[in-house]
Amino acid sequence: MEKLIKPIKAISYIKNGDSILVGGFGVSGTPLTILDEIASSDLKDLTAVSNNLGEKGKGLGKLLDAGNLKKAVGSYFTTGRHAVEAWLEGRLEIELVPQGTLAEALRCGGAGIGGFYTKTSVGTKLAENKEKKVIDGEEYVFEKAIKGDVALIKASRSDTLGNLTYDKTALNFNHVMATAGKTVIVEVDEIVEAGEIEPQDIITPHLYVDYIVENKYIKKGGEYIEPSNSAENSKKGVGTIG
Amino acid sequence: MSQAIRLKIAKKVSELLVEGNVVNLGIGIPTLIPDCIGDKNVYLQSENGILGMGATPADEETDMDLISANKQPVSLNKGASIFDSADSFSMIRGGHIDLAVLGALQVDETGEIANWAIPGKAILGVGGAMDLVMGAQKIIIATTHLTKDGNPKIVNKLTYPSSGKRKVDMIVTEHALFKFISSKMYLMEVLSDISFEELKQITPASYEISSSFIAS
Numbered sequence: 001m002e003k004l005i006k007p008i009k010a011i012s013y014i015k016n017g018d019s020i021l022v023g024g025f026g027v028s029g030t031p032l033t034i035l036d037e038i039a040s041s042d043l044k045d046l047t048a049v050s051n052n053l054g055e056k057g058k059g060l061g062k063l064l065d066a067g068n069l070k071k072a073v074g075s076y077f078t079t080g081r082h083a084v085e086a087w088l089e090g091r092l093e094i095e096l097v098p099q100g101t102l103a104e105a106l107r108c109g110g111a112g113i114g115g116f117y118t119k120t121s122v123g124t125k126l127a128e129n130k131e132k133k134v135i136d137g138e139e140y141v142f143e144k145a146i147k148g149d150v151a152l153i154k155a156s157r158s159d160t161l162g163n164l165t166y167d168k169t170a171l172n173f174n175h176v177m178a179t180a181g182k183t184v185i186v187e188v189d190e191i192v193e194a195g196e197i198e199p200q201d202i203i204t205p206h207l208y209v210d211y212i213v214e215n216k217y218i219k220k221g222g223e224y225i226e227p228s229n230s231a232e233n234s235k236k237g238v239g240t241i242g
Numbered sequence: 243m244s245q246a247i248r249l250k251i252a253k254k255v256s257e258l259l260v261e262g263n264v265v266n267l268g269i270g271i272p273t274l275i276p277d278c279i280g281d282k283n284v285y286l287q288s289e290n291g292i293l294g295m296g297a298t299p300a301d302e303e304t305d306m307d308l309i310s311a312n313k314q315p316v317s318l319n320k321g322a323s324i325f326d327s328a329d330s331f332s333m334i335r336g337g338h339i340d341l342a343v344l345g346a347l348q349v350d351e352t353g354e355i356a357n358w359a360i361p362g363k364a365i366l367g368v369g370g371a372m373d374l375v376m377g378a379q380k381i382i383i384a385t386t387h388l389t390k391d392g393n394p395k396i397v398n399k400l401t402y403p404s405s406g407k408r409k410v411d412m413i414v415t416e417h418a419l420f421k422f423i424s425s426k427m428y429l430m431e432v433l434s435d436i437s438f439e440e441l442k443q444i445t446p447a448s449y450e451i452s453s454s455f456i457a458s
């Protein structure tokens with residue numbers, strides 16, 4: 001199956017200075033395996049577009065510690081101290097975007113739309129220096145679409161073509177990011193044959209997906225746990241894991 | 243601020259919820275509301291993609307891929323649906339949410355609020371606050387009357403950064419319920435044994451006593 005690749009191969013599609021769109025809300029729906037691979041690489045000056053930066057030592061939090069990131073674009077960086085500290089120490093630039101504006105900017109980026117006008121943030125610091133327009137008597141602010149060099153997303157299941165389904169609220173930003181990345185790499189818990197997912201259950205059709213990586217984490221007690229090395233070594237090829 | 247006071251505010255707001263409404267709950271005191279609703283049939287929308295969010299599940303049923311906007315585990319009520327972030331904020335900005343219950347750092351006497359940033363501190367989190375402020379049909383602010391340091395939160399003019407031009411509809415604190423009508427603030431109800439004079443002292447915003455005022 002040509003789309004299935006190893007994590008080490010996946011990160012070869014990312015270059016220094018790239019913008020990466022990273023799915024997830026908190027750490028739910030985050031491609032942890034691919035991010036671990038980036039954290040152990042020499043990649044640098046990356047701009048991460050993501051709602052938040054994972055947790056300390058988990059997901060994008062690892063990239064922050066490893067020094068892969070130059071900038072973060074997202075809506076909420078105050079859940080943990082890790083992003084705030086990096087910003088205070090000058091290790092990280094932050095561009096704050098309202099959460100709905102982030103989602104819509106990505107949707108536009110993936111849909112061939114240059115930008116959009118929204119009432120969100122009008123009259124606030126976040127709308128300063130942005131173009132305003134009065135439509136039907138109400139003031140709107142212009143927001144440019146967001147696209148990424150590489151989208152790194154997480155789904156629960158993929159078929160061999162790259163059709164995706166998601167697990168509950170782990171869906172969050174993953175689908176829109178799949179539409180807005182030039183190269184799209186999905187991390188999945190399970191890979192099945194094409195035809196095994198009911199067509200109406202597919203959330204992200206395969207044309208958006210370039211590569212598939214298997215998740216090395218195992219879901220246990222409602223959380224993704226990093227498996228021991230031995231478990232990882234015994235893992236192989238296409239099939240169900242975890 | 244004691245948990246009992248926070249719970250008192252959450253309970254009062256719960257009484258105001260209208261059966262059948264779609265309600266989005268913000269961070270802070272609003273997160274206590276799901277446990278105060280009882281049998282009232284409201285549909286809770288969560289910005290990360292749920293309509294029909296239910297109560298906190300038992301430990302063994304906890305799934306960290308079924309979480310609220312606070313990133314806490316939740317359950318799904320009968321008839322619940324899950325959707326992506328773009329859809330969720332189409333609901334929020336598009337006016338499909340009947341009511342948002344939000345916390346606030348400050349509210350001014352016209353009903354404009356500040357709920358995302360503190361002057362002089364790093365401004366690094368906004369989440370869905372501004373989208374909700376602009377898009378929800380109705381907004382109730384659920385907040386303690388004073389800050390932790392005893393400073394008024396209901397003020398003449400905001401000194402904290404605004405969350406948007408849109409005015410809120412109501413404020414519920416442990417002491418009082420205020421309503422905004424055409425950017426004017428009215429005292430509707432006193433919820434503690436505080437006197438009018440004492441209330442005035444801790445509420446710098448100008449307000450009038452409503453003609454339909456209810457004493458505690």
